[in-house]
Amino acid sequence: MRTHSSLVALADLDETQPELIAALRSGIDAKTKPLGALGRLEDLAVRIGTVLGQQRPELVDPQVVVCAGDHGVAVHGVSAYPPEVTAQMVATFLSGGAAVSVLAAQHGLSLTVVDCGVRGELPPHPRLLERSLGPGTADALSGPAMTPLQCARAVAAGRELIRGLPGNVVLLGEMGIGNTSSAALLAACLLGLPVEALVGRVTGVDDAGLAHKTTVLRQVQAVHADATEPSDVLARVGGFEIATLVGATIEAAAQRRVVVLDGFIGTVAALVAERIAPRVVQRCIAAHVSTEPGHTIVLQALGLTPLLRLDLRLGEGSGAALAWPLLESACRVLRDMATFEQAGVSGADG
Amino acid sequence: MRTHSSLVALADLDETQPELIAALRSGIDAKTKPLGALGRLEDLAVRIGTVLGQQRPELVDPQVVVCAGDHGVAVHGVSAYPPEVTAQMVATFLSGGAAVSVLAAQHGLSLTVVDCGVRGELPPHPRLLERSLGPGTADALSGPAMTPLQCARAVAAGRELIRGLPGNVVLLGEMGIGNTSSAALLAACLLGLPVEALVGRVTGVDDAGLAHKTTVLRQVQAVHADATEPSDVLARVGGFEIATLVGATIEAAAQRRVVVLDGFIGTVAALVAERIAPRVVQRCIAAHVSTEPGHTIVLQALGLTPLLRLDLRLGEGSGAALAWPLLESACRVLRDMATFEQAGVSGADG
Numbered sequence: 219m220r221t222h223s224s225l226v227a228l229a230d231l232d233e234t235q236p237e238l239i240a241a242l243r244s245g246i247d248a249k250t251k252p253l254g255a256l257g258r259l260e261d262l263a264v265r266i267g268t269v270l271g272q273q274r275p276e277l278v279d280p281q282v283v284v285c286a287g288d289h290g291v292a293v294h295g296v297s298a299y300p301p302e303v304t305a306q307m308v309a310t311f312l313s314g315g316a317a318v319s320v321l322a323a324q325h326g327l328s329l330t331v332v333d334c335g336v337r338g339e340l341p342p343h344p345r346l347l348e349r350s351l352g353p354g355t356a357d358a359l360s361g362p363a364m365t366p367l368q369c370a371r372a373v374a375a376g377r378e379l380i381r382g383l384p385g386n387v388v389l390l391g392e393m394g395i396g397n398t399s400s401a402a403l404l405a406a407c408l409l410g411l412p413v414e415a416l417v418g419r420v421t422g423v424d425d426a427g428l429a430h431k432t433t434v435l436r437q438v439q440a441v442h443a444d445a446t447e448p449s450d451v452l453a454r455v456g457g458f459e460i461a462t463l464v465g466a467t468i469e470a471a472a473q474r475r476v477v478v479l480d481g482f483i484g485t486v487a488a489l490v491a492e493r494i495a496p497r498v499v500q501r502c503i504a505a506h507v508s509t510e511p512g513h514t515i516v517l518q519a520l521g522l523t524p525l526l527r528l529d530l531r532l533g534e535g536s537g538a539a540l541a542w543p544l545l546e547s548a549c550r551v552l553r554d555m556a557t558f559e560q561a562g563v564s565g566a567d568g
Numbered sequence: 569m570r571t572h573s574s575l576v577a578l579a580d581l582d583e584t585q586p587e588l589i590a591a592l593r594s595g596i597d598a599k600t601k602p603l604g605a606l607g608r609l610e611d612l613a614v615r616i617g618t619v620l621g622q623q624r625p626e627l628v629d630p631q632v633v634v635c636a637g638d639h640g641v642a643v644h645g646v647s648a649y650p651p652e653v654t655a656q657m658v659a660t661f662l663s664g665g666a667a668v669s670v671l672a673a674q675h676g677l678s679l680t681v682v683d684c685g686v687r688g689e690l691p692p693h694p695r696l697l698e699r700s701l702g703p704g705t706a707d708a709l710s711g712p713a714m715t716p717l718q719c720a721r722a723v724a725a726g727r728e729l730i731r732g733l734p735g736n737v738v739l740l741g742e743m744g745i746g747n748t749s750s751a752a753l754l755a756a757c758l759l760g761l762p763v764e765a766l767v768g769r770v771t772g773v774d775d776a777g778l779a780h781k782t783t784v785l786r787q788v789q790a791v792h793a794d795a796t797e798p799s800d801v802l803a804r805v806g807g808f809e810i811a812t813l814v815g816a817t818i819e820a821a822a823q824r825r826v827v828v829l830d831g832f833i834g835t836v837a838a839l840v841a842e843r844i845a846p847r848v849v850q851r852c853i854a855a856h857v858s859t860e861p862g863h864t865i866v867l868q869a870l871g872l873t874p875l876l877r878l879d880l881r882l883g884e885g886s887g888a889a890l891a892w893p894l895l896e897s898a899c900r901v902l903r904d905m906a907t908f909e910q911a912g913v914s915g916a917d918g
Contacts, residue, residue: 250660251667252648256886257859257879298602298916306913310600315906317601324900325893509607527877528894529607536606543675543893544878550674556665563656566648 235268242267245274248557252566256551262503262525263548269476269501270386275549277476279385280542282327282535283466284311284318285376287335287459288354289396290363291438296399296431298424301354304395305338307534311393312343317532318391321539327389332379334372335458336394349375351458358403358438362454369453369461376465380473387476389505389542390466391535392483394459398510399435401486403455405516406439408448408489413439416512418531448493456490463487468494471501478545479504479522480538481530482513489516505541506530585618592617595624598907602916606901608875612853613898619826619851620736625899627826629735630892632677632885633816634661634668635726637685637809638704639746640713641788646749646781648774651704654745655688657884661743662693667882668741671889677739682729684722685808686744699725701808708753708788712804719803719811726815730823737826739855739892740816741885742809742833748860749785751836753805755866756789758798758839763789766862768881798843806840813837818844821851828895829854829872830888831880832863839866855891856880 242264247253254260267275286308292301310316311331314323322329332347333340337354340346351372355363364372380388394400398418406413413435417428442454452461463484468491470477479485479502491498499520506526507513517524525541558565592614597603604610617625636658642651660666661681664673672679682697683690687704690696701722705713714722730738744750748768756763763785767778792804802811813834818841820827829835829852841848849870856876857863867874875891908915 249667250657250665251882255880255882256667257881259878259880259890300914303914306911307600310906310911310913313906313911315600315904315911317599317606317901317905320900320904321897323904324897525878528609528875530605530609531607532601532605540609540894540897544890547671547674547890550670551667554665554670554673555667556660556663561656561660561663561665563660564650564653 239268241273246552249555250558250561250563259548263552266476266549269474274553277387277545277549280327280387281383281385282322282329282389284391284393284535285332285334285459285462286393287457288337289394289400289457290355290357291399292396293357294434296434297395299395301337301395304393305336305340307393308336308340312345316534317536318534318539321536325542334462347379355457358455363456364453366453372458372461373465376462377469380466380469388470389478389535389538390463390484391480392459392463392533394457397457397483400455400457400460401483402512403435403438404490405486405512407445407451408493409519416515418510448490452490460487464490467491468498471498477502478538480535481508481533482510485513485516489520506537589618591623596902599905600908600911600913609898613902616826616899619824624903627737627895627899630677630737631733631735632672632679632739634741634743634885635682635684635809635812636743637807638687639744639750639807640705640707641749642746643707644784646784647745649745651687651745654743655686655690657743658686658690662695666884667886668884668889671886675892684812697729705807708805713806714803716803722808722811723815726812727819730816730819738820739828739885739888740813740834741830742883744807744809747807747833750805750807750810751833752785752862753788754801754840755836755862757795757801758843759869766865768860798840802840810837814840817841818848821848827852828888830885831858831883832860835863835866839870856887
């Protein structure tokens, strides 16, 4: 399996658009407020404008995409929840009862759920995309989680599904019992870290469970110690939903859509995407940082500063949906605030 | 001037409502998510439910109230902006061009601006409340900023204006050139700290300006070193808009409205309110922490943890408006998410 670099041609935003960035910065500086007084909201406005290539950025038809898949490694008891919860939660996303459903409804975000490879039956639903590559991945402790072909198909499915969605901004979420294990392994392999540095207790794992999870993941990392090429690492220790997110991230970035990252798993998918198609991260916004220790490490590796720090550790895209109004606020401030001149307000002395 | 304690009777929420708090907590624990996975959003939901006395909390008709006033101490050049900016910004709030106007429009928040004592002419406007106690306060370097009567009237005006507004949640903002100086002095006097510990460069003050501001404020603090009683401190070094905010905070809390604090000045007003009417702070939610060093100190003194950390330093209620969707999200999660039982989702092992 080769990298996907040939498929994407991402211009370096900061390198190629100095005039746009300067125009955005002077646009925000002219508003009736002291220089920099809106803090990180100003940087966010400039970033969104840069991604969209718009001096008056407008986010259109935001899409929440939740990719779901099961993980073979879950047989080793690395999660507090049984694997059937993945399918049960997909049904809950679609019926409107999950956190991400409630938050998407609050903010008028379209929600699409993608079956990337969930174990068990999923009844058809208008908002469920069927892109399954199998009933969960294979057990990464005894071999690769995915074949190279499965992995490539999952990445391609992620790219294709973005092409089928409207709008210029995507909020990427995921669901998959065992997928923090997969994400920790991916990040450990790509960043050259021992997996235990990236493992947390995430959704309800206790002390004994954490020790067990760490032991299992150390063994999996040892099995795949020779993997270094990003697509190979993805196939060996990744997951169907993570590979689909990698494709979705690459495609959205290539189309100059704003990519809103949610938690640890989605941020690791962005790390894989960045290694496959450098500069993807320039189109990404980190919605939040979770309590999962690996999330902080991967965000730092990507040079991303999260918008929210609310000790979330749910996934689903819930953190991305919670951060959404800040993106909208950033654009509105840049579009709708009066300038000092328009408002007839005196500037600072000196 | 006496304290206002006799005017308010605030029950201790945590002491008197253990059953409600337990019901809120078990309500959120039953939702289809791992225990605690929504982090601080869960605490926020419990807090709002406790303030409102509702197991399924619903925030109704949110009101942004921006109190504006000028400060005699501004003659000493403690701000980078001239005093006429206060009146100019009031006009900008009302014409829709200010940050808080744009953010209030985004979220459907009603906006009321209160002239508590602005220098200069303010043309009448349907959303401008005229509660002026004079053309700015007196210079606190040469005597009390307000007379005890002015101060009491400003507090009473704050209480009265809340009674005239609908809804069960208020977002309190302010505008006043020089009011970070007043807020720093209030906090220093009430917390027994040297004022320089609370002074920052806030809205565009440079190094020389900061040194000058610190020197002036040290002198003011020395003039009023004998003031300890909260209402006396408020009259001596406060401001018309701050005293009005104190009254608004006390009244909103007494009515069991949720009080959303914005920046340094509003948080200092809450500190004064808490000293006058203990337990007010239990009805307060800190929207954000600004770059102003005093803000962190006062939030800690009040035991409040801010929702956002976005390096804002604008005031106006802009940070409160930015945090608003998180309050709404917290309530919706508690009201609208399915329980494990409703969704037929398996729980955690053990």
